[in-house]
Amino acid sequence: MRIATWNVNSAKQRLPRLLSWLEERDPDVVCLQETKLADAAFEQLLGGELSRAGYQVAAHGEGRWNGVAILSRVGLTNVVKGLQEAPGFPHQEARAIACSCGGVRVHCVYVPNGRTPDSEHYRYKLNWLAALRDSLAAETFPAETLAGTRSPGDGGQLILCGDINIAPSDIDVFDPAAFLGQTHVTEPERAALADLLALGLHDVVREHWPHQRIFTYWDYRAGMFHRDLGMRIDLVLASGPTSQRVRAAWVDRAARKGSGPSDHAPVIVDLDTAPDGDIGPTVPPPSAP
């Protein structure tokens, strides 16, 4: 099963590139962020094309900013929009959606940016990350699971994808000195990410490429992509059982090239067949004649 995450920076503007990319990379599940579309507009603008491409869609958006969605052609059930007890700025924003796809519980998130460390938005970011941790702990990582005595609904298969807006370590930014005192690299943000990982999640791209220079975002300005001056802030975090199935994990830099790209590149992860062989959607048994 191939799962990908991509901050598209407007699904409307990116639609032609998204469709050709789906055809080229052939993912089974896609997590999208910054769709910038309300749900009705998402369905109207993308629904037909995505359906023709074989994807079911769950979208959680708003008109102007934010917005997340999950596309799947291996089943899409038990959709949950938003987070339990999520803080707002001041109102709750469309930054999280979850569903079950092909035997994996998939969480798609767009973490608040934080703007500057002394801002109210930064405190909002940290509070939102705490709510994400608590929501995951409550919904999919019950205590029995952490103790290893019981599996959650999807057999312990869980993946958290999205624009996390935190560079996990200094090797995830092009120049650590240039980021001193800025968001995305501060100790409290990295501690919040560590709290997420402490649930038992694995940063699968970094685990597969421990020392590589890997970025997922490059500013549009000043030729940053051309000079490969970026950051790795789009992550795929997998539970232990899911991380053991990872056979490939990479950033699709080609999707950042050419005309009219998003400023983020997709992250693509390939999962091998689950130990019990259950990799597809549940298919109802044939009805008796």
Next chain:
DNA sequence: ATGCCTGAAGGGTTCAGA
């Protein structure tokens, strides 16, 4: 320069992004 591009809303400019 200290927002250099890009997108959205809505109005001839502003805000947001990281």
